[in-house]
Amino acid sequence: MKTERLLSIVIYLLNHDIVSAAKLAARFNVSKRTILRDIEDISLAGIPIQSFSGSKGGYKVMEGYKLDGRLLNVEDSASITMALKGFLSAYDGSRYNEAFEKISSMLVMQKPQIQSIFYDFGASGENMAIQTSLKALENAINDKNAVNLVYVNALGDSSHRLVEPIALNYRWYAWYLLAFCTKSQDYRIFKVVRISELEATRIKFSKKHEEASILLEKVFKNRKGKSIEVTLLCKAEVKSAICEYLNGKITKTLENGDFVMNIEAMEDERIWFAVLLSFGEMITVLEPESLKTRLMDTAKKILSNYSK
Secondary structure (H helix, E strand, C coil), X not given: CHHHHHHHHHXXXXXXXXXXXXXXXXXXXXXXXXXXXXXXXXXXXCCCEEEECCCCCEEEECCCCCCCHHHCCHHHHHHHHHHHHHHHHHCCCHHHHHXXXXXXXXXXXXXXXXXXXXXXXXXXXXXXXXXXXXXXXXXXXXXXXXXXXXXXXXXXXXXXXEEEEEEEEEECCEEEEEEEECCCCEEEEEEHHHEEEEEEEEEECCCCCCCHHHHHHHHHHHHHHHEEEEEEEECHXXXXXXXXXXXXXXXXXXXXXXXXXXXXXXXXXXXXXXXXXXXXXXXXXXXXXXXXXXXXXXXXXXXXXXXX
């Protein structure tokens, strides 16, 4: 147990900058005193640990130090290979295919492994237009060049933008671009499938941007401010389908099997609204009132197409 923790601490330090004893203690669910003893044991084992004092002090592994690849066992190697294959199913980038080949040759694969978990994000890579956009955006990110694009939001409004692309992110079954919009002078999230007329420029970034991983979470968190809480009364016979497509929280189950579910949805997204419509009389919106009105108005417009 202790040996595994020591190895985990070393790996964690290799993947992070200076880490405080308090953070390590919280990470590995032990006391700070235990962490101090662990750091001493790691140093005695010959791994060069540097310590830093002050308010931002802590520990880090000396620059340039690498763990012996033989520390990876067969199961570790198989897990890494499966994860890399899953990523490549979503993005067909030659650079990543080459990297996969190099990494695969270094991994420990002494005996065939029976694969039981399969990652396939191929749905995101089926559209060649998206693949082309992803590669163009990746080049712009690496070169730190702005791009021109046309973006259509969820409401169908189109706009021309000059943006500084910072990162690509695959989440919620779709690709998203994090970029700095030069017009609004703010960071924005763009759904790649809604981008068209993408054009690379030689205009360099106007400023140095914060670390992409930090910006991503900040912008997505702010974006959640546009979400709404929806309460539904659902029929028992569609429980399985409702849970699959809406992924909400069941808060109450009635004697006849019907149930109340709460979901959080992005107000300007279409998919969840279309799902509500598709269930017809099998679900009833309890809250909010604005959504009830929107559903009724949409239903009336649909009926009008067939009553002429």
